[in-house]
Amino acid sequence: xxxxxxxxxxxxxxxxxxxxxxxxxxxxxxxxxxxxxxxxxxxxxxxxxxxxxxxxxxxxxxxxxxxxxxxxxxxxxxxxxxxxxxxxxxxxxxxxxxxxxxxxxxxxxxxxxxxxxxxxxxxxxxxxxxxxxxxxxxxxxxxxxxxxxxxxxxxxxxxxxxxxxxxxxxxxxxxxxxxxxxxxxxx
Amino acid sequence: xxxxxxxxxxxxxxxxxxxxxxxxxxxxxxxxxxxxxxxxxxxxxxxxxxxxxxxxxxxxxxxxxxxxxxxxxxxxxxxxxxxxxxxxxxxxxxxxxxxxxxxxxxxxxxxxxxxxxxxxxxxxxxxxxxxxxxxxxxxxxxxxxxxxxxxxxxxxxxxxxxxxxxxxxxxxxxxxxxxxxxxxxxxxxxxxxxxxxxxxxxxxxxxxxxxxxxxxxxxxxxxxxxxxxxxxxxxxxxxxxxxxxxxxxxxxxxxxxxxxxxxxxxxxxxxxxxxxxxxxxxxxxxxxxxxxxxxxxxxxxxxxxxxxxxxxxxxxxxxxxxxxxxxxxxxxxxxxxxxxxxxxxxxxxxxxxxxxxxxxxxxxxxxxxxxxxxxxxxxxxxxxxxxxxxxxxxxxxxxxxxxxxxxxxxxxxxxxxxxxxxx
Numbered sequence: 001x002x003x004x005x006x007x008x009x010x011x012x013x014x015x016x017x018x019x020x021x022x023x024x025x026x027x028x029x030x031x032x033x034x035x036x037x038x039x040x041x042x043x044x045x046x047x048x049x050x051x052x053x054x055x056x057x058x059x060x061x062x063x064x065x066x067x068x069x070x071x072x073x074x075x076x077x078x079x080x081x082x083x084x085x086x087x088x089x090x091x092x093x094x095x096x097x098x099x100x101x102x103x104x105x106x107x108x109x110x111x112x113x114x115x116x117x118x119x120x121x122x123x124x125x126x127x128x129x130x131x132x133x134x135x136x137x138x139x140x141x142x143x144x145x146x147x148x149x150x151x152x153x154x155x156x157x158x159x160x161x162x163x164x165x166x167x168x169x170x171x172x173x174x175x176x177x178x179x180x181x182x183x184x185x186x187x
Numbered sequence: 188x189x190x191x192x193x194x195x196x197x198x199x200x201x202x203x204x205x206x207x208x209x210x211x212x213x214x215x216x217x218x219x220x221x222x223x224x225x226x227x228x229x230x231x232x233x234x235x236x237x238x239x240x241x242x243x244x245x246x247x248x249x250x251x252x253x254x255x256x257x258x259x260x261x262x263x264x265x266x267x268x269x270x271x272x273x274x275x276x277x278x279x280x281x282x283x284x285x286x287x288x289x290x291x292x293x294x295x296x297x298x299x300x301x302x303x304x305x306x307x308x309x310x311x312x313x314x315x316x317x318x319x320x321x322x323x324x325x326x327x328x329x330x331x332x333x334x335x336x337x338x339x340x341x342x343x344x345x346x347x348x349x350x351x352x353x354x355x356x357x358x359x360x361x362x363x364x365x366x367x368x369x370x371x372x373x374x375x376x377x378x379x380x381x382x383x384x385x386x387x388x389x390x391x392x393x394x395x396x397x398x399x400x401x402x403x404x405x406x407x408x409x410x411x412x413x414x415x416x417x418x419x420x421x422x423x424x425x426x427x428x429x430x431x432x433x434x435x436x437x438x439x440x441x442x443x444x445x446x447x448x449x450x451x452x453x454x455x456x457x458x459x460x461x462x463x464x465x466x467x468x469x470x471x472x473x474x475x476x477x478x479x480x481x482x483x484x485x486x487x488x489x490x491x492x493x494x495x496x497x498x499x500x501x502x503x504x505x506x507x508x509x510x511x512x513x514x515x516x517x518x519x520x521x522x523x524x525x526x527x528x529x530x531x532x533x534x535x536x537x538x539x540x541x542x543x544x545x546x547x548x549x550x551x552x553x554x555x556x557x558x559x560x561x562x563x564x565x566x567x568x569x570x571x572x573x574x575x576x577x578x579x580x581x582x583x584x585x586x587x588x589x590x591x592x593x594x595x596x597x598x599x600x601x602x603x604x605x606x607x608x609x610x
Binding site: 091104105106118120124130133141143147148150161163166168 | 365366367369371447448450466470471473475553557558559560561562563564565566567568570
């Protein structure tokens, strides 16, 4: 090897290593193993901001699919967090406009089987649920603190829902904190 | 003489009367002194207490046996003179469990806080490895000043104290694979379920699983249970060996005449002191009982002329959020299906051809559409509310009376349409 090319080669190797380090220190959090952008990709600030507003619950996402589409009121972003440990994904909708990222909807069902089962078991102990004679598999959805605070406390709760009846379960104590019975006209 | 004696007696009576009055008056003074105790209590002057700010006043912490933690309490002397503080640990002689004073050490043990000065006290809690799981309380009194009370109190209420609550817990050694079993059962059939128990500890744990009567009063909408606990047989080993897993077998023999719902509990009877919640070692049972019909539903109709007929049979939307089958084993999923027949005059069988099967779904855009208010924020995200199976049959029928027979399987409701003529 020419002595003149050796420093250049070392520089290239160094540049590749630095690039690798930069990639490793990207916005992707530890709990998102793989992030896949589909459609329009905004600047990395949006991705960084997205990861402050989504988080899995006692689970890690093996894949995070992010779809973005420009609409008249801003960028519409859908985030789907998929985990091999959960039957269903977590889905978040956001809009990004004038530098502000706003969560508009969420449907979070990525739960460990243990958490899902224990929430159902806690719900089944509730008198109203027993009296209803619920049959079949309920949905179990994570309710975020800013929603939960209206019904119990600003903390993560799990909503266990059969047709016409739903209970909110506090997963810290596996305690039912609210019951909604459609036939009873609400809570 | 008699007059004199009478006069003396009269004087004595008068004097004794005054004496009584005088002694009553003395009593009255005593009473008024006693009454003065009240005003003394009412006027207890907060100024009499040493002005010390204690922050925080309360603390609670979770420990596992063998753990230790340190907490800090700051005392600020609001007096204009220095105050000597000698903290003592006081354990209330009541409660679920009584803490040993030796678990807590406060340092410094003695100190003089100058006027306007602050002092931090380190409260170190060391829980012995053999301590019993439970809730404990203690007070750390920084001075011996007590709240005055009108009546003697069995336990003094210290003015300058820090109240500490300890939740001593240990993770359960037994892990339960499925804390509930929820299924659709058919009357007259038998079912087997398994509950897996894993012992993560280093000692065998005894178990004694049996059905519990705790929620037998809830038989579902009809109020009557579909069957009794006699229909359930539970078999298992008597203990879960250290580091091993076992299975509790649950066999259900559904009576042939069973109808409605069954709600029950299996109390696993796990001998693990770390389980404090009585529900923590129970498995909930929820069963709906139905009977698979053996005879088809028959619809008689008349064809005015020979024509092609299309029959469409659809299951109900089913369990809007689930499926017909076991909730603990998705392999038990049972899709609805139909056995459809057509007979003409004289019960002559007319062959039908199933031309298509449609899987039809109901999808919601979330929000308040049949969902609880706390799921309102799912609005605009598609959610499948349930599916139904639609089967289509074609048949060429002769004119005359015809009988359509539909025998449903794995659905408790169905709909049909008969379309005569080409469509």
